[in-house]
Amino acid sequence: MGHWRLVAGSGLLVALALSWPGSATAQVRAEQPPTLELDPSRFEFSLAASFGRPGGYVRVGHNGEPGSRVRLNDDLNIGLSEAVDGAVAFHLTPRDAVRFTFLYYFLRGRGLFDRTVSYNDEEFKAPGSPGHISIDADFYRVGLAYERTATVPGGFLTGIVGLTYVHLDPKLTADGHSNSEDFSRYELPVPIVGLRVDIPMGNGYAVRASIGGGGLPRVNSGRKEAGSTVYVEQIHGDASMALTYAATQNLVFDIGPRLTYFFQHETSHHQKDSAFELVDVGLRAGMTLKF
Numbered sequence: 001m002g003h004w005r006l007v008a009g010s011g012l013l014v015a016l017a018l019s020w021p022g023s024a025t026a027q028v029r030a031e032q033p034p035t036l037e038l039d040p041s042r043f044e045f046s047l048a049a050s051f052g053r054p055g056g057y058v059r060v061g062h063n064g065e066p067g068s069r070v071r072l073n074d075d076l077n078i079g080l081s082e083a084v085d086g087a088v089a090f091h092l093t094p095r096d097a098v099r100f101t102f103l104y105y106f107l108r109g110r111g112l113f114d115r116t117v118s119y120n121d122e123e124f125k126a127p128g129s130p131g132h133i134s135i136d137a138d139f140y141r142v143g144l145a146y147e148r149t150a151t152v153p154g155g156f157l158t159g160i161v162g163l164t165y166v167h168l169d170p171k172l173t174a175d176g177h178s179n180s181e182d183f184s185r186y187e188l189p190v191p192i193v194g195l196r197v198d199i200p201m202g203n204g205y206a207v208r209a210s211i212g213g214g215g216l217p218r219v220n221s222g223r224k225e226a227g228s229t230v231y232v233e234q235i236h237g238d239a240s241m242a243l244t245y246a247a248t249q250n251l252v253f254d255i256g257p258r259l260t261y262f263f264q265h266e267t268s269h270h271q272k273d274s275a276f277e278l279v280d281v282g283l284r285a286g287m288t289l290k291f
Contacts, residue, residue, distance in 0.1 A: 034200040034201065034202045036151055036155070036156070036200065038094035038095060038149065038151070038156075039091070039094060039290070040094055041091060041250070041290035041291055042090065042091050042291060043088070043089065043090060043091070043290070043291045044087070044088070044089040044091075044097075044099075044288055044289070044290050045086075045087075045088055045288070045289045046086060046087045046089075046286055046287065046288040046289070047084075047085075047086045047286060047287060048084070048085050048086070048254075048284055048285060048286025048287070049082075049083070049084050049284070049285060049286070050082070050083045050084075050085070050258060050282050050283060050284035050285070051080055051081060051082050051083070051282050051283060052080070052081045052083075052258075052260070052280040052281055052282020052283070053073075053079070053080070053081070053280070053281055053282065054072055054073060054078050054080075054081040054107060054278060054279070054280045055071075055072060055073050055278075055279040055280070056071070056072045056073075056276070056277035056278040056279050056280075057069050057070060057071045057072060057275075057276075057277055058070055058072065058135070058137065058170050058275070058276050058277075059273075059274060059275050059276075060119050060120040060170075060181040060274040061118075061120075061272065061273040061274055062120050062121035062271065062272060062274075063121050063271060064270050064271065065118060065121065066118075066273055067118050067119060067120070067273070067274065068116075068117045068118045068119060070117060070119070070133075070135075070172070072107065072109065072135075072137070072278070073109075074111075075111050075113065075133075076109040076110070076111045076133065076134070076135045077109040077110055077111035078107055078108065078109035078135070078137075079109070081105065081106065081107055081280050081282060082105075082106040083103060083104060083105045083106065083282075084103075084104050085101065085102060085103040085104070085286075086101070086102050087099055087100065087101045087102070088100050089147075094149075095148060095149045095150070096146070096147070096148055096149075097146075097147045097149075098144070098145070098146055098147075099143075099144070099145050099146075099147055099162075100142075100143070100144055101141075101142065101143040101144075101145070101164075102140065102141070102142050102143075103140060103141040103142075103143075104138070104139075104140045105138060105139050105140070105141075105278075106138055107135070107136075107137040107138055107139070107278070108134070108135065108136050108137070108138065109134065109135055110132055110133070110134040110135075111132070111133060111134075112130045112131070112132060112133075113130060113131060113132075113133045113174070114130040114131075117133060117172070117174070119172050119179055119181075120179045120180070120181050120274075122177070122179045124172065124174040124175065124177065124179075125175070131174060131175060132174065133172060133173070133174040134172070134173045134174070135170060135171065135172050135173075136170065136171045136173075137168070137170040137171075137276075139166055139167060139168040139169070139170075140166070140167050141164055141165065141166045141167075142164070142165050143162055143163065143164035143165070143192070144162050144163055145160050145161060145162025145163075145192070145194075146160070146161055146162060147159070147160050147196075154199055155197060155198050155199035155200060155206075156197070156198045157195065157196070157197055158195065158196040158197075158198070159193075159194075159195060160192070160193060160194035160195065160196065160212060161191075161192070161193050161194075162191075162192055163189045163190065163191060163192065164189065164190050164192050164214070164236060165187065165188075165189045165190070166183075166184070166187055166190075166234075166236075166262065166264070167184040167187070168183040168184055168187070168264065168276060169181070169182045169183065169184060170183070170276065181274055183264055183266065183274070183276060185223060186221040186223055186230045186232045186266050187221075187232065187234065187264065188216060188219070188221060188222075188232060188234070190214050190215060190216055190234050190236055191214045191216075192212055192213060192214035192236060193212060193213075193214060194210060194211060194212020194213070194238075195210065195211055195212070196208065196209070196210040197209045197210070198244075204245050204246040204247070205243065205244070205245055205246075206243075206244045206245075206246075207241075207242070207243060207244070208240075208241070208242045208243075208244055208254065208256075209240070209241050209242075210238070210239065210240050211238070211239045211240075212237075212238050212239075213235070213236050213237035213238060213261070214235075214236055215233075215234055215235040215236060216232065216233060216234045217233060218231050218232070218233045218265075218267070219231065219232060219233075221266075224268075225268055225271055225272055226268075226271050228268035228269045228270065228271045228272070229268060229269070230266055230267070230268045230272060231266070231267050231268065232264065232265070232266050233263075233264070233265040233266075234263065234264050234265075235261065235262070235263040235264075236261070236262055237259075237260070237261035237262075238258070238259065238260055238261070239258065239259045240256060240257065240258035240259070240284065241256045241257055241258075242254040242255060242256030242284070243255060243256055249290070250289060250290045250291065251287065251288070251289060251290075252287065252288045252290070253285075253286070253287050253288075254284075254285070254286050254287070254288070255283070255284070255285040255286075256283070256284060257281070257282070257283055257284070258281075258282060258283070258284045259280070259281050260278065260279075260280040260282075261278065261279055261280075262276075262277070262278045263275070263276070263277045263278075264276050
């Protein structure tokens with residue numbers, strides 16, 4: 001299930017978390033510690049782009065058939081993920097904010113296959129010699145969260161609680177035929193919690209680390225397929241490190257590694273057994289405007 005990618009990505013983020021603040025602090029050791037002041041701005045608008053190395057798989061079963069497990073990287077040759085994200089935040093007070101987020105993932109690839117692939121009750125067969133199979137697994141995620149910031153020794157700690165929703169409809173194409181599975185028909189809003197730490201270092205620089213996620217155990221989706229109730233399980237996880245630079249009081253740039261994990265599993269009695277997993281480690285760069 002690509003768990004080694006998740007472990008490797010977590011290790012990378014932890015290593016950076018330990019090394020960046022220390023090295024940056026050494027550079028400004030001769031200066032006075034920066035004054036800790038809560039952000040007085042009312043609105044924030046942020047935009048970012050990222051790319052990464054994805055892993056994971058997709059499997060769509062139907063009518064009692066489990067479906068073929070097709071790996072995003074090894075089978076479908078998705079060697080690079082691309083994503084754009086944005087956010088709008090309104091600060092109720094310097095400590096309290098409401099934030100709306102939007103993320104769009106580009107996951108497309110085309111690989112060779114020399115076996116029959118069963119996908120959503122359809123078989124894609126290689127014609128004599130290895131043929132090509134492609135996927136369009138783009139998806140988007142929206143979220144709404146409440147944030148509360150506290151001053152702690154050396155920086156700021158922000159707690160986050162909210163909801164997130166993913167729209168996913170992966171489509172396989174081979175030998176002129178296409179088939180898709182609309183996972184979004186059974187997806188539910190997922191509760192999430194998170195923590196963010198900001199450590200000012202002076203001269204406009206700061207280090208930011210964040211981790212968050214949530215999930216649903218196997219629950220009734222409230223929908224049926226072929227007369228059977230569909231149950232859904234979802235897991236979300238995000239972690240990131242960033243070096244930020246305030247070019248002005250209202251303009252902030254950031255860059256650093258990030259880790260994304262998403263898993264969804266759908267089942268119903270003798271009808272449906274489908275799953276999608278994404279493990280993605282990459283680099284993100286963005287900017288934020290404050291007013």
